[in-house]
Amino acid sequence: MRTKRRALADIAVVLALAAYAIPFFWQLLTSFKPEAELLRVPPLLPSRLTLSHYTVVITQSLMPQALGNSLGIATLTTVVSLAAGVPAAYAVARLPLPGKRFLLLAIVASTAFPQIATVSPLYLLMRALELRDTWAGLVLVHASFALPLTIWLLAGFVREIPIEAEEAASVDGAGLVALFRWVIVPLLAPGLASTALLTFLFSWNEFLFAYTFTVSEASRTIPVALALFPGVFEVPWGDIAAASMLASLPPVVIVIALQRFLVRGLVAGAVKE
Amino acid sequence: MTGREAADRRRALVCVAPTVLALGALTVYPGVWVLWLSLQHRIPIFDVSRFAGFENYAFLAVDSRFWSAAHTTAVFTLGSVALEVVLGVAAALAIHTQRRGRRLALSLLLLAWAMPAVVAAKLFEWLYHPAAGLINVALGRHAINWLGDPLVALPAVIFADVWRTMPFVAILCYARLLAIPADVYEAAQVDGAGRLATLTRITLPLLGRILLLATLFRTLDALRAFDIMFVLTGGGPAGTTETLTVYAYRALFQTLQLGFGSAVSVVVFLLVMAVAWAYLRLLRAGAVAA
Numbered sequence: 001m002r003t004k005r006r007a008l009a010d011i012a013v014v015l016a017l018a019a020y021a022i023p024f025f026w027q028l029l030t031s032f033k034p035e036a037e038l039l040r041v042p043p044l045l046p047s048r049l050t051l052s053h054y055t056v057v058i059t060q061s062l063m064p065q066a067l068g069n070s071l072g073i074a075t076l077t078t079v080v081s082l083a084a085g086v087p088a089a090y091a092v093a094r095l096p097l098p099g100k101r102f103l104l105l106a107i108v109a110s111t112a113f114p115q116i117a118t119v120s121p122l123y124l125l126m127r128a129l130e131l132r133d134t135w136a137g138l139v140l141v142h143a144s145f146a147l148p149l150t151i152w153l154l155a156g157f158v159r160e161i162p163i164e165a166e167e168a169a170s171v172d173g174a175g176l177v178a179l180f181r182w183v184i185v186p187l188l189a190p191g192l193a194s195t196a197l198l199t200f201l202f203s204w205n206e207f208l209f210a211y212t213f214t215v216s217e218a219s220r221t222i223p224v225a226l227a228l229f230p231g232v233f234e235v236p237w238g239d240i241a242a243a244s245m246l247a248s249l250p251p252v253v254i255v256i257a258l259q260r261f262l263v264r265g266l267v268a269g270a271v272k273e
Numbered sequence: 274m275t276g277r278e279a280a281d282r283r284r285a286l287v288c289v290a291p292t293v294l295a296l297g298a299l300t301v302y303p304g305v306w307v308l309w310l311s312l313q314h315r316i317p318i319f320d321v322s323r324f325a326g327f328e329n330y331a332f333l334a335v336d337s338r339f340w341s342a343a344h345t346t347a348v349f350t351l352g353s354v355a356l357e358v359v360l361g362v363a364a365a366l367a368i369h370t371q372r373r374g375r376r377l378a379l380s381l382l383l384l385a386w387a388m389p390a391v392v393a394a395k396l397f398e399w400l401y402h403p404a405a406g407l408i409n410v411a412l413g414r415h416a417i418n419w420l421g422d423p424l425v426a427l428p429a430v431i432f433a434d435v436w437r438t439m440p441f442v443a444i445l446c447y448a449r450l451l452a453i454p455a456d457v458y459e460a461a462q463v464d465g466a467g468r469l470a471t472l473t474r475i476t477l478p479l480l481g482r483i484l485l486l487a488t489l490f491r492t493l494d495a496l497r498a499f500d501i502m503f504v505l506t507g508g509g510p511a512g513t514t515e516t517l518t519v520y521a522y523r524a525l526f527q528t529l530q531l532g533f534g535s536a537v538s539v540v541v542f543l544l545v546m547a548v549a550w551a552y553l554r555l556l557r558a559g560a561v562a563a
Contacts, residue, residue, distance in 0.1 A: 013368060
C-alpha cells in the first residue's frame with residue numbers, strides 16, 4: 001500500500017514536470033503539423049505529420065548557415081575560453097600570484113557585468129578592428145565574457161585535485177606545459193567537461209552581442225537568425241517551429257545525455273566561494 | 274625569497290597573462306570607454322560628436338520614458354524573481370521526494386533552462402497567439418491579445434521568463450536538499466515533528482543561504498534581461514514592456530545616439546553593481562547561519 005502510494009507520487013511529479021515542458025512539446029508538435037491545420041485549434045492533434053516545415057527551413061532559409069556559424073563560434077569560444085581559463089584557474093588556486101585578491105575581485109565583479117554596458121564600446125572596437133560580421137570577433141567577445149565564470153568554476157575544481165599529484169610532477173622536474181598536459185588536465189577532466197558545457201551553452205544562446213556585431217549570413221548565429229526569421233505575407237508559424245527545434249537541438253542533447261556534468265557545473269558555480 | 278618561490282611567481286604571471294589581456298581589452302577597457310561615451314553627444318549620422326559633460330544624465334532625470342523603463346525593469350525583476358523562487362523551491366522539494374524517475378524529472382525541468390531565450394520567446398509567441406495559441410484555447414476561446422494588450426503584456430513576458438529560468442533556482446535548491454544528512458530528518462521524526470513543521474523549521478531554513486545566492490544570480494540576470502522582451506514584444510505595446518536594457522539598445526542602435534544610449538546602459542551597470550553589493554553584504558551578515 002505504502003509503496004504503491006509512493007509510486008503514484010513519483011509519477012505525479014514526472015507528469016507535473018512534463019506539463020511544465022508543454023511549451024517545448026507544443027512547438028515540437030507544431031513543427032510537424034501540416035500548414036493548413038496550424039491555425040485550426042482544436043483539435044490539438046494533427047490529422048497527419050509532415051516534414052515540410054523542416055524541408056523549407058533547410059532548403060530555403062538561412063538556418064543551415066546559421067547552424068554552422070553557431071556550432072563553429074560556440075566550439076571555438078569554448079576552446080579559447082578553456083585555453084586561457086585553465087592556466088589562470090591553476091594560478092589562482094595554487095600559485096603565489098601577486099595581486100591575487102585584486103584579480104579575484106575583478107573576476108567576481110565581471111561575472112555581474114551587464115552586456116548592455118559594454119555593447120556600445122565593443123561595437124566601436126569591432127568596427128575599428130574590422131571584426132564586425134566575422135567569427136573571430138564574436139569568438140573573442142564571447143570568450144572574454146565567459147572567462148570569469150570559467151575561471152571561477154575551474155579554480156574550484158583545481159582545488160579538489162590532490163596536491164601530491166602535482167608535487168610528484170614538479171619533483172620529476174616537469175615544465176609548466178608538461179604539468180598541464182600530463183597532470184592537471186587529466187585530473188580535471190570531469191570539471192573541464194562541466195565548464196565546457198556551460199561555456200558552449202552560453203555562446204550558443206547568446207543574443208545581444210551576436211545580434212549587434214553580425215550583419216550577414218557570414219556570421220549570424222542561430223538565435224539571431226531565429227529572431228530575424230522572415231515572413232513575407234504572414235508569420236510562417238510552422239517554419240519558425242521547425243527552426244526553433246533545430247536551434248534547441250544541442251541544448252536538448254546536453255540536458256539529456258550530459259545531465260550529470262551540467263548539474264555539477266551549475267551547482268559548483270553557486271556553492272564554491 | 275627562495276628560487277623556487279620566484280619561479281612559481283613567474284609561472285603564475287605567465288598563467289594569468291592571457292586572461293588579464295583578454296579581460297583588460299574586452300571588459301575593463303570598454304567598461305571605462307562607456308563611461309566616457311556617456312559624457313558625450315555622439316550621433317554619427319548627423320556628424321555630431323562633442324563633449325557634453327553630464328547633460329545626458331541630466332536629461333535622464335526628466336525623461337519620462339527613462340522612468341517608465343526603470344519602473345518596468347523593477348516590476349519585471351521583482352515579479353520574475355519572486356515567482357521563480359517560489360516555484361523553484363516547490364519543484365526542488367517535489368523532485369527530492371521522488372524514489373524513482375529523478376533523472377527524467379530533471380531532464381524535463383532543465384529542458385526549459387537550456388533553451389536560448391530567443392527560442393523561449395518564439396515558443397511563447399506561439400502559445401500567446403490570439404486565435405490559435407494554446408493558452409487562449411485552454412481558456413475557452415477568450416481572444417485575449419496577450420502580447421498586444423498593454424494591461425497583460427508585461428505579465429505575459431514575465432511568465433515566459435519565469436518558465437525558462439525557474440529551473441536554475443530549482444536545481445540549486447535540489448542540490449542543497451541532497452546535502453542535508455538523513456539523520457536531521459530522523460531526529461525531527463523522533464521529536465514528533467509533523468510534515469509542515471519539518472518543512473518550515475528544518476528544510477526551509479537550511480535552504481536559506483543557497484536561496485539567497487540563487488536570488489542574487491537571478492536578480493542580476495533579470496536586471497540585465499534583454500532577449501526575451503526584445504524578441505517577444507520589442508518593448509511594446511505602447512512601451513509597457515520596455516525595460517532599461519531595451520531602451521538603452523534602442524537609443525544606441527536604432528536611433529544611433531551613442532552618447533545618450535551609453536548613459537542609459539551605465540545606469541543599468543550601476544544598478545546591477547549596487548544590487549550585487551547589497552546581496553554580498555547580506556550574505557556576509559548571514560554567513561554564520563547555514
